[in-house]
Amino acid sequence: MSVDRRSMLKILAGGGVAAASAALPTKARAPLEVPPAAMGMLYDTTLCIGCKTCVVACKSANDRTPDPGPWGEEALYDAPVDLNGKTKNIIKLYKDDDYRSYMKMQCMHCVDPACAAACMLGSLKKNPVTGVVTYNPDYCVGCRYCMMSCPFNVAKFEFDLAVPNIVKCELCSHRIEDEATLTAGFTRYPEGQGPACCEVCPREAVIYGRRDELLEEAKRRIAASPGRYYEDRVFGETEAGGTQVLYLSHVPFAKLGLPEDIGDKGVPDVAYSVQEGIYYKVPFAIPVAMYGALAFVMFRNRKANEGEGGGKP
Amino acid sequence: MSGHSVVHTPVGGRIMTGTMKVLLTIVALSGIVVAIRFLQGIAAVSNLSNGYPWGVWIAIDVVVGTAIGCGGFAVGILVYILNKGKYHPLVRPAVLTSLLGYGLAVIAVTIDLGRYWGLPKVPIFVWRWTHSPQLEVALCVTAYVMVLLIEISPAAFEKWKDSKNPTLRSLSASGMRIMDKILLWVLALGLLLPAMHQSSLGTMMLLPGPKVHPLWFTPWLPFLFLVNCIMIGYAVVVLEANFSSRAFGRPSETPMLASLSKVAAWVALFWGVFRLGEVAIAGELGLIATGKGMFFLAEVVLVLLAAAILFSEKNRNNPTWQVRAALIMLVGGALHRVNTYLIAFDPGANYHYFPSVPELLITFGIIAAEVAIYIAVVKTFPILGGHGPGPARSKA
Numbered sequence: 206m207s208v209d210r211r212s213m214l215k216i217l218a219g220g221g222v223a224a225a226s227a228a229l230p231t232k233a234r235a236p237l238e239v240p241p242a243a244m245g246m247l248y249d250t251t252l253c254i255g256c257k258t259c260v261v262a263c264k265s266a267n268d269r270t271p272d273p274g275p276w277g278e279e280a281l282y283d284a285p286v287d288l289n290g291k292t293k294n295i296i297k298l299y300k301d302d303d304y305r306s307y308m309k310m311q312c313m314h315c316v317d318p319a320c321a322a323a324c325m326l327g328s329l330k331k332n333p334v335t336g337v338v339t340y341n342p343d344y345c346v347g348c349r350y351c352m353m354s355c356p357f358n359v360a361k362f363e364f365d366l367a368v369p370n371i372v373k374c375e376l377c378s379h380r381i382e383d384e385a386t387l388t389a390g391f392t393r394y395p396e397g398q399g400p401a402c403c404e405v406c407p408r409e410a411v412i413y414g415r416r417d418e419l420l421e422e423a424k425r426r427i428a429a430s431p432g433r434y435y436e437d438r439v440f441g442e443t444e445a446g447g448t449q450v451l452y453l454s455h456v457p458f459a460k461l462g463l464p465e466d467i468g469d470k471g472v473p474d475v476a477y478s479v480q481e482g483i484y485y486k487v488p489f490a491i492p493v494a495m496y497g498a499l500a501f502v503m504f505r506n507r508k509a510n511e512g513e514g515g516g517k518p
Numbered sequence: 519m520s521g522h523s524v525v526h527t528p529v530g531g532r533i534m535t536g537t538m539k540v541l542l543t544i545v546a547l548s549g550i551v552v553a554i555r556f557l558q559g560i561a562a563v564s565n566l567s568n569g570y571p572w573g574v575w576i577a578i579d580v581v582v583g584t585a586i587g588c589g590g591f592a593v594g595i596l597v598y599i600l601n602k603g604k605y606h607p608l609v610r611p612a613v614l615t616s617l618l619g620y621g622l623a624v625i626a627v628t629i630d631l632g633r634y635w636g637l638p639k640v641p642i643f644v645w646r647w648t649h650s651p652q653l654e655v656a657l658c659v660t661a662y663v664m665v666l667l668i669e670i671s672p673a674a675f676e677k678w679k680d681s682k683n684p685t686l687r688s689l690s691a692s693g694m695r696i697m698d699k700i701l702l703w704v705l706a707l708g709l710l711l712p713a714m715h716q717s718s719l720g721t722m723m724l725l726p727g728p729k730v731h732p733l734w735f736t737p738w739l740p741f742l743f744l745v746n747c748i749m750i751g752y753a754v755v756v757l758e759a760n761f762s763s764r765a766f767g768r769p770s771e772t773p774m775l776a777s778l779s780k781v782a783a784w785v786a787l788f789w790g791v792f793r794l795g796e797v798a799i800a801g802e803l804g805l806i807a808t809g810k811g812m813f814f815l816a817e818v819v820l821v822l823l824a825a826a827i828l829f830s831e832k833n834r835n836n837p838t839w840q841v842r843a844a845l846i847m848l849v850g851g852a853l854h855r856v857n858t859y860l861i862a863f864d865p866g867a868n869y870h871y872f873p874s875v876p877e878l879l880i881t882f883g884i885i886a887a888e889v890a891i892y893i894a895v896v897k898t899f900p901i902l903g904g905h906g907p908g909p910a911r912s913k914a
Contacts, residue, residue, distance in 0.1 A: 287868070319726070321648075322725060325652055326646040346637050347634070348652065350652050350725075352571040353572055356726075361568045364560045364632075368633070369633065464728055473725060475737055476722070476724035476725040479724060480649055485649060502599050504702060
C-alpha cells in the first residue's frame with residue numbers, strides 16, 4: 206500500500222480543518238438594511254376582487270405579448286397560468302371549503318435579494334436608495350441562477366426565444382421620467398409614472414409608496430380590524446430578511462403560495478457566509494496561502510527526489 | 519517531477535474504426551439538436567421551464583462532467599503532494615480525461631446559457647464582479663481549462679520533437695524549455711483551482727436554500743462536493759486505465775490500480791460516513807423516511823458499498839471487481855451531485871421536470887464526443903504509459 210493510512214488521514218483532516226474554518230465562519234454576514242427611501246407595494250387580499258385589471262395594465266406598461274396559456278397560440282385570450290416570460294404580474298385564486306382569496310404575485314423586491322446575490326456581473330441589482338431590484342440585460346449571460354435562487358419563484362425567462370431575457374417586475378422603474386424623482390425619497394411618483402398595477406386598481410387592493418409608510422398603513426389596518434388578518438401579521442416585514450412588497454391576508458400565507466416558514470434571515474445568508482468567509486473576509490488570503498503551501502510541498506518533494514538521483518519529470 | 523521517469527507512447531493504428539463511427543454519429547445527431555437550440559431557443563429542444571431553469575445539461579454535463587474531470591486533480595494530490603511517484607504513469611491520461619471533462623463542460627454551459635454571447639464579459643468586466651459563488655466557479659473553471667492545456671502540452675512537444683517539419687521541431691524545443699521552468703507553478707495551480715471551484719459548486723446550491731431539501735441543504739455542502747470530486751476522480755482513473763488496457767491491448771496496470779483503489783476506498787468511506795454523520799448530527803435522519811429519502815440512501819449506500827468491495831484485497835486485485843466497484847463509486851458520487859442540483863430542488867407545486875429526448879441527446883453527444891476525442895488523442899499522441907503491443911490488437 207503506497208499511501209499509508211496515516212498520510213491519507215492527515216490530508217483528509219487537513220482538508221477538513223481548512224474547509225471547516227472556511228465553511229463555518231465565526232462571524233456571520235451582517236444583515237442588509239432596508240434602503241433609506243425603499244419603495245414598495247402593499248397588497249390586501251380582503252380588498253381584491255380578482256378583476257385582473259392590474260394584469261392587463263402591467264402587460265401594456267411593460268410591453269409584454271399576450272400569453273394564450275392552455276388555449277394555445279390560436280386563441281383569443283391572454284390567459285397566463287403563472288408568472289412567465291410574458292407575464293410580470295398575475296392574479297391567482299385560492300379556494301377551499303372555508304376560504305376564498307385572490308392572490309397577486311410579482312417581484313417582492315427583497316431587502317436582501319437572492320437573485321442579485323446569484324448574479325455574476327450585477328445584471329440584477331438592487332437600487333441603493335429605492336431598493337427596487339432592476340434588470341440590465343447588458344451584463345446577463347442567461348445562466349438562470351437568479352431563477353434557481355429566488356425563494357418566491359419570481360424571476361422568469363424567455364425560453365422560447367433565441368435572444369432571451371430574464372423577465373421580472375421592476376416596480377415600473379422604466380416609467381419614471383426624471384431620474385431625480387427616483388432617488389429623491391418621495392412618497393408618491395407623479396401620475397403615470399408609478400407601478401401600473403397600483404395606478405389602475407379600482408379597489409386600492411394594491412397601493413404603492415414608501416415601504417415604511419406602507420408598513421405603518423398595514424399595521425393601522427390590523428389594529429382597526431382585530432381578527433380580520435391572518436396572525437395579525439404583515440408578510441414581508443421580516444420574512445426572508447424583509448421584502449419591500451408587503452402582504453395582508455385573511456387566509457394563511459402558505460395557502461397563497463408564500464413561504465410563510467422561510468424565517469427572518471436573508472436567503473443569501475448561508476451561501477454568502479461560506480463564500481465570503483473563504484474568499485473575501487481577508488480578500489483571497491485563503492487561496493493564495495493554499496497555493497503557496499501546495500507549491501512549497503511540491504518543491505520540497507522535487508528536491509527530495511532529485512537527491513535520490515531520480516530522473517527528470 | 520516525482521523523480522520517476524515515465525515513458526509515454528502513442529497507441530497508433532487507424533482512428534476511423536467502427537466504434538469511432540458510432541460515436542461520431544451520436545455527436546452529429548446532437549449537433550443537429552444544438553443547431554435548433556441556437557436558432558429557436560431553449561424551449562424548442564428541452565423541458566426546462568420557469569420552475570426548473572436547470573436540468574440535465576447543468577446537473578449532468580457540467581456538475582457531474584467536471585467531477586469526472588477530477589482524475590487529474592485526484593491523482594495529482596497523490597503524486598505531487600504525497601510524493602507517491604509510482605502513480606506517475608497515471609497522471610498524463612488522467613490529465614487528458616480532465617481536459618475533456620472540463621472542456622466539454624464549458625461547451626455544455628455555452629449551449630445552456632440563454633445569452634451565451636455575453637460569456638466573454640465575465641472574466642473581463644472585473645469592476646462588475648459580485649460575490650456570487652457561481653462567478654468563482656466560472657472564473658476558476660476557465661483558468662483550470664488553460665492549466666490543463668499547459669499540463670497536457672508536453673505530449674504534443676514530445677510528438678513533434680523528431681518531426682520532419684522544422685517549425686514544429688523548434689516549437690517543441692522551446693516549448694519543453696518553457697515547461698521545465700514553469701511546470702511546478704502550473705501543477706500547483708492545477709491542484710488549487712479544482713479545490714476552489716469544486717467546493718464552490720457545492721456552495722452554489724446553498725443560495726436556493728429554501729427550495730432545496732434539508733437532506734442536501736447543509737453548510738458542509740462545499741466540503742462534501744470537494745471530497746466527492748476526489749472520490750469520483752479516482753474511480754474515473756481506475757475505469758479509464760482498465761478501458762485503455764483492454765481496448766488498446768496495453769499492459770495491465772492492475773497492481774498499481776489495486777493500490778489506488780484502496781486509496782479510493784478510504785476516501786469513499788470517509789465521504790459516506792461524513793455524509794451520514796452530518797445528517798445525523800443535524801437531527802435529520804427522520805427525513806430519510808420521506809419521499810426523497812431513498813435518493814439520499816442510494817448515494818450513501820452505493821458509495822459505502824464501493825468502499826466495502828475495495829477493502830477486500832482479493833477484490834481490488836481482480837480487474838473485474840475493480841471496475842465494478844469503481845463504477846458503483848462513480849454512480850454513487852455522481853448521484854449526490856444530480857440529487858443536489860435536481861432531485862433535492864423543489865420549486866413548489868405545479869412544476870415538474872423530466873428531460874426531453876433531444877435534451878438528453880445533447881448530453882449523450884457530449885459524452886460521445888469525450889470518448890471519441892480521448893480515443894483519437896491517445897492513438898496520435900504519447901499519452902498512455904509504457905509500450906503497447908502495437909496497433910494490430912487495438913479494439914477501439
